[in-house]
Amino acid sequence: MKKTFMQGMALACALATPGIALAGMECFRDRKVTQINIGYVDLPFGADGGDAVYFTLDNGKTYPLNNGFNLDWPRGQALHRTLLAAMTQRFKVTGYDHYGYGGTCDDIDEILVKP
Numbered sequence: 136m137k138k139t140f141m142q143g144m145a146l147a148c149a150l151a152t153p154g155i156a157l158a159g160m161e162c163f164r165d166r167k168v169t170q171i172n173i174g175y176v177d178l179p180f181g182a183d184g185g186d187a188v189y190f191t192l193d194n195g196k197t198y199p200l201n202n203g204f205n206l207d208w209p210r211g212q213a214l215h216r217t218l219l220a221a222m223t224q225r226f227k228v229t230g231y232d233h234y235g236y237g238g239t240c241d242d243i244d245e246i247l248v249k250p
């Protein structure tokens with residue numbers, strides 16, 4: 136009985152925890168970065184208090200980074216630097232989304248870069 140209660144609590148905690156990582160979905164592959172917007176970006180996904188990062192690809196599509204990966208997070212600053220390097224060096228980028236809120240590929244939380 137007690138074990139069942141604890142298992143139930145663990146499940147409830149897991150379900151209530153925001154940002155549970157799901158299997159990653161590839162949102163684009165081997166594209167070039169053509170534009171990066173940072174700061175108070177006035178685009179539909181939100182400005183994140185001035186910490187937003189959006190980038191545009193050579194197919195014309197624009198993606199935001201996940202809110203947990205914007206300029207107010209060290210990992211977001213690293214992703215921004217990675218995007219900058221990819222744009223200036225014309226590297227190919229592939230993007231993934233591991234968080235399903237609002238649908239997959241609504242934002243990007245992993246970037247793969249290769250020459």
Ligand SMILES: [Ca+2]
Nearest residue numbers: 232234241242
């Ligand atoms: Ca997402």
